[in-house]
Amino acid sequence: MLDAAGLKKSWDLISQYGDQVPLFFYSTLFLGHPYTRAMFPVSMAAQRDRLVGALGRVVSQVDDLDAVRPMLQRLGRDHRKFAVVRDHYPAVGDALLATLEHFCGSQWTEELAQDWRAAYGMVSQVMIEAADAAADTPAWWEATVVAHERRTTDVAVLIVRPEGKLSYQPGQSVALESPLRPRVWRYFSPASLPDDSGCFDLHVRLIDGGAVSTALVQATQVGDSLRLGAPVGRRLTIEGHHHDLLLIAGGTGLAPMKALLAQVAAEGGNRRVHLFWGARYYRELYDMPSLHKLVHGNERLQVVPCVSDDTAMGGTVETGAAVDVALRHGPWTDREIYVCGSPTMVDGTLTTLEESGTPLSRLHIDELGHEETLP
Amino acid sequence: MTAISNGPNAKPTLPRLTPERVRKMQFTRTQIGRRGLAEDEVNLFLERVAEDIAARDAEDASMRAMVLHYQNTLADWRAEHRDPQGRTGPGAMPNVEAVNILSRAQQEADSYVAQTQAYCRRLAVDARDHAQQILTEAQAQAEEAANLAVQGYRARSGEAYTPEFEELERRLAWARTFLSSLESVEAQLRTAREALSYEFDRLGSAGSPNRR
Numbered sequence: 001m002l003d004a005a006g007l008k009k010s011w012d013l014i015s016q017y018g019d020q021v022p023l024f025f026y027s028t029l030f031l032g033h034p035y036t037r038a039m040f041p042v043s044m045a046a047q048r049d050r051l052v053g054a055l056g057r058v059v060s061q062v063d064d065l066d067a068v069r070p071m072l073q074r075l076g077r078d079h080r081k082f083a084v085v086r087d088h089y090p091a092v093g094d095a096l097l098a099t100l101e102h103f104c105g106s107q108w109t110e111e112l113a114q115d116w117r118a119a120y121g122m123v124s125q126v127m128i129e130a131a132d133a134a135a136d137t138p139a140w141w142e143a144t145v146v147a148h149e150r151r152t153t154d155v156a157v158l159i160v161r162p163e164g165k166l167s168y169q170p171g172q173s174v175a176l177e178s179p180l181r182p183r184v185w186r187y188f189s190p191a192s193l194p195d196d197s198g199c200f201d202l203h204v205r206l207i208d209g210g211a212v213s214t215a216l217v218q219a220t221q222v223g224d225s226l227r228l229g230a231p232v233g234r235r236l237t238i239e240g241h242h243h244d245l246l247l248i249a250g251g252t253g254l255a256p257m258k259a260l261l262a263q264v265a266a267e268g269g270n271r272r273v274h275l276f277w278g279a280r281y282y283r284e285l286y287d288m289p290s291l292h293k294l295v296h297g298n299e300r301l302q303v304v305p306c307v308s309d310d311t312a313m314g315g316t317v318e319t320g321a322a323v324d325v326a327l328r329h330g331p332w333t334d335r336e337i338y339v340c341g342s343p344t345m346v347d348g349t350l351t352t353l354e355e356s357g358t359p360l361s362r363l364h365i366d367e368l369g370h371e372e373t374l375p
Numbered sequence: 376m377t378a379i380s381n382g383p384n385a386k387p388t389l390p391r392l393t394p395e396r397v398r399k400m401q402f403t404r405t406q407i408g409r410r411g412l413a414e415d416e417v418n419l420f421l422e423r424v425a426e427d428i429a430a431r432d433a434e435d436a437s438m439r440a441m442v443l444h445y446q447n448t449l450a451d452w453r454a455e456h457r458d459p460q461g462r463t464g465p466g467a468m469p470n471v472e473a474v475n476i477l478s479r480a481q482q483e484a485d486s487y488v489a490q491t492q493a494y495c496r497r498l499a500v501d502a503r504d505h506a507q508q509i510l511t512e513a514q515a516q517a518e519e520a521a522n523l524a525v526q527g528y529r530a531r532s533g534e535a536y537t538p539e540f541e542e543l544e545r546r547l548a549w550a551r552t553f554l555s556s557l558e559s560v561e562a563q564l565r566t567a568r569e570a571l572s573y574e575f576d577r578l579g580s581a582g583s584p585n586r587r
Contacts, residue, residue, distance in 0.1 A: 018391030020432045027477035031470075043488035044481050045395040052390075102439070102471070153506065208503075209496030 003115050004063035010112055011059040014103045015052070021103060022048035029095035036091060039082055041183045062119050069126055074232075076127030080139035081175065081185070081229040084131075089124040096120060134230075140177075141166050141228045146199060148222055151286035154206045155252060156217040157191075161199045162228055168194075170259035171236030171338075173366075175229030176202075180215040185229065189236070189340075191255035193262050203255040203287070236338055236366050238263065243336045244272040248322050248349055250341025251279060254287060256366070257340055258294070265294055265301060274329065278306040278322030278345070304329065323349040327356055338364045394425035394482075398489055415497075422493060429482045436478060440471040513556035517549045524548030 014021055026044060030037045040047060054075070061067045100116055101108045143166075147159035168174065173187040191201040206217040220226075236256045238245065245264070247257040254277055264271050279285050285305050295301035306318045306325040318325045322345075326332070337358065339349050346365060354360065400421055405411035528544045529536065 016391060017435070018432065019393040019395075019428065020436055023432065023478040023481065024436065024474055027474040027481065031473055031477060043485045045393075045398070045485040045489065049393055049395045052393075056390075102443075153503070206499075208499035209492040209494075211492070214495070 002062065002118060003111070006112060007059055007062055007115055007119060010100065010104055010107065010116075011056070013107060014100060015056070017103055019048055021099060022051045024102060025051065025095055025099040028098050029092060032095060033091045036088065039084070039183065041181075058123055059119075065122060065126070072123060072126040073130035076130035077134045078175075078229065078232070079127065080131050080134065081177075081227070082183075083139070086128055086131075089128060093117070093120045093124065137230060138164060140230075143226045143228050145220055145222055145224045145226060148220055150217065152284055154217070155284075155286045156204050156206075156220075157287070158202045158204060158216065158220070159199050160202060160226060160228070161197060165198060166194070166228060166231070168231035169234075169237040169239060170263040171233070171238065171256045172231040173233050173256075174231050176212070176216075177227040177229075178212060178215045178220065179225060179227075180219055181211045184211055186212040187232075189256035189259065191258045193259065193266060201255075201258075203252040205252040233366065236260070236340060236364055238336070238338075241336060242269075242271065243334060245274070246326060246332045246335040246337045247273060247275040248326055248337065248339045248341075249275065249277045250322060250345035250349075251284070253339075253341030253345065255340075257338060258287070258291065260338065261291075261294060261301060261303075265298060270300070272300045274302045274304065274326070274332075274335075276304045276306055276322040276326040276329075278308060278325070278341075280307065280309040282307050282310050282317055321345075321348065321352070323352045327352070332358070336362050336364065340366050392424075392428060394429045394485065394489075397421050397425040397428065398493075418493070422489070425489070426486060429486065433475070433479050433482060436475045440475050443471050509556075509560055513553050513560075516556055517553040520552035521545045521549040 026040075026048070057071065058068055097113065097116060097120075101113065104112070141162040141164060143160045143162040145158055146161050147157075149157045151157055166174070168190055170193065171189070173189045175185040175187050177183070177185050188202045188204065191203050194200045204213055204216045207213045238260055245260065247260060249257040257275055257277070261273055261275055264273050275291070277285060277291070282305070285307070288303075288305060291303045295303050304318060304325060306320060306322045308319065308321050310317065310319070318328075320328075322341075323339075337353070339346055339353075341349070350363070350365070353363065398421060402417065522545075524544045524547070525541055528541055532540070
């Protein structure tokens with residue numbers, strides 16, 4: 001029987017050493033197993049925070065492993081795209097134990113070592129089993145850039161063609177790795193339904209100083225290869241209900257919303273959709289012709305561009321934040337509401353919706369700017 | 376040996392700041408017109424704090440290695456002298472000095488990457504501000520030209536005046552001036568690019584072995 005309280009106590013003790021703990025862990029791992037270094041990006045700073053975060057979550061619920069089981073299974077499946085295999089788990093376990101021992105110092109006992117080893121064994125078993133269970137789907141897809149269009153200073157629209165079938169629900173995201181930035185993965189949402197040859201659109205905004213987005217917007221060309229991970233996330237899909245939709249998007253948060261719009265348009269049912277898409281300036285609304293084409297001749301689908309800072313349009317475009325414009329067009333009783341954009345945009349939209357008395361149970365939210373590397 | 380200052384009964388504290396959390400810290404912007412802090416100064420300070428945390432972490436690690444070294448020496452000495460209470464040091468542990476050297480190298484790499492990213496971020500922000508300024512100026516010039524065109528039309532149209540023609544004149548003048556402003560900027564950029572590539576060529580030939 002695990003001494004959960006003992007594990008938590010030792011973790012609390014260790015946590016107080018902050019960044020020193022993951023630093024020690026990774027250095028120990030790399031010294032003992034030098035080939036593992038090649039699985040990580042140059043900068044490890046974000047990596048270390050992620051490792052401590054994940055370990056902390058597991059330890060805090062170690063007496064109720066079922067609670068963290070879904071997270072561990074997802075981690076196990078996702079780690080396949082980092083080329084993590086069964087053999088790597090014992091190496092990580094050894095480095096973890098050595099790290100814990102080092103920082104616990106005189107508090108370290110044989111019993112504590114056994115408990116930690118047992119806990120790590122359970123965790124890694126869940127991850128390995130989940131990875132094995134997913135073995136019939138590819139760990140990642142090689143993909144080719146078949147179109148690259150720079151729409152604004154900051155935004156590029158890419159069309160990518162994965163090798164082999166990559167099935168996703170509109171609203172889901174796929175992790176992406178560029179050979180220009182090896183071992184750094186970022187999430188992007190397909191902005192279209194897959195076409196007949198499996199191609200789909202990605203909308204990429206250049207983040208100032210951002211590693212992957214800079215490479216994708218400025219340095220990627222037609223014919224370049226990319227690597228895509230398995231589709232993840234259910235929060236922005238419209239599976240499981242038949243309600244009308246209110247979509248509120250900011251910037252490249254348009255991508256998943258446009259995929260939903262395309263899905264509803266293709267279904268041809270009775271669902272009604274309003275999309276409010278906001279930017280500061282009209283010139284930043286980089287996809288209007290394509291959106292107009294998508295909803296053309298379909299009264300049930302409406303697209304409303306919104307600008308917050310543009311005075312040059314002389315009243316031809318609705319002004320204000322997308323959520324404010326949306327509320328002016330309301331009421332939206334019985335609509336399921338989807339929001340996607342920058343963290344600031346999502347926060348602001350939520351606050352405004354809450355103040356307007358919109359029941360939060362109908363909200364479906366995701367933020368842009370996920371990042372993911374190997375924890 | 377590291378539990379000396381943080382006994383097992385130490386109070387739970389907030390997670391310790393890491394260099395990454397300091398670098399990623401974002402503050403809410405003050406509303407326009409309210410007093411706020413100079414963003415560059417805040418960022419510079421955050422970078423400094425991140426460096427300090429990294430340096431202190433490295434220092435702590437080397438002190439721990441030193442303590443461990445003394446403990447092992449003591450343990451060896453006790454074992455040699457057959458102290459019945461003596462215990463051997465942790466044998467299978469990797470060499471802590473080596474671990475710390477690798478950690479320090481990683482921290483330096485992290486710092487270089489973070490500084491480079493911060494520099495790129497500043498460049499991009501400056502470039503965007505500059506582009507915004509060019510557009511704003513072009514718009515202002517276009518507005519001015521449009522007003523002049525309207526005055527001109529009113530003065531010369533006399534009886535033939537219609538509001539529709541006035542609006543047409545206004546829009547035409549606006550668009551013409553706006554476009555020509557942008558074209559002149561484009562020409563400036565082209566000149567700058569040509570000068571730059573000339574310099575690059577010169578540098579390239581200066582660096583080649585058969586320049587003489």
